Amino acid sequence: MKADPAAQLRLLDLQDEDTRLTQVKHRADNLPDASRLSELETRLARVRDEAVAAETILSDLERDQARADQDVQQVLDRMARDRTLLDSGTIGDPKQLQSIQTELDSLARRQSDLEDIELEIMERVEGARAAAKQLTAQRDELAAERETLATSVHEQRSALEAEARLVREQRDVIAAEIPADLLALYEKIRTDHGGVGAAPLHRGTCQGCRLALPPTEIEDLRNAAADEVIRCEECRRILVRTPESGL
Ligand SMILES: [Zn+2]
Incomplete structure (x- = not known):
């Protein structure tokens, strides 16, 4: 799947709000x-x-x-x-x-x-x-x-x-700012993976599953197109590249 890098980054903002929503709901229930x-x-x-x-x-x-x-x-x-x-x-x-x-x-x-x-x-x-x-x-x-x-x-x-x-x-x-196909993918992964559909790649580590990516994969990511939607090989979440990704 391809998506504008800005839309991929926006996915992280959406994830933040969804996480907040889950926390508020958890507080209300407990x-x-x-x-x-x-x-x-x-x-x-x-x-x-x-x-x-x-x-x-x-x-x-x-x-x-x-x-x-x-x-x-x-x-x-x-x-x-x-x-x-x-x-x-x-x-x-x-x-x-x-x-x-x-x-x-x-x-x-x-x-x-x-x-x-x-x-x-x-x-x-x-x-x-x-x-x-x-x-x-x-x-x-x-x-x-x-x-x-x-x-x-x-x-x-x-x-x-x-x-x-x-x-x-x-x-x-x-x-509303995120393309429909990317949003649908995010929602599906989020439902299947404990409320987290997208995670940033931070210094070579997926923040969804907290596992460091193997060097070969980092190398692949370095060569991947910016609009390529990347999935973590380990947890299958959408992996969003940021300036802190360590690529
Ligand atoms: Zn992961």
């Missing part, structure tokens, strides 16, 4: 804050689940507590009724009086047992309430942190996208 954000989202989801579980435990215990309060109240009401009956003086039968007294004694024991249960539930409610409060506070804190980080990641990505747009515009301007 933002440290983006991986921190994803870790934070995992943690937030876990804490959110834990907070829901803690609140479920709390509401179950609060229901138990209401039931225990109700049980105690029922016993107290029954005892009040029995005492009113005893105090009314309307019951003359000693057996019946004895029976009421026995019931009062048994109700007093039941009250004591139920109050123990009530107290135990109350302690558990307090524990569960503290746990739920701590988890919801942690959840809210993580959610706020996530918001801040998500905004930052979004801003960083937008800035990199703007930079990529600018580089792409510049590369398109350069690409």
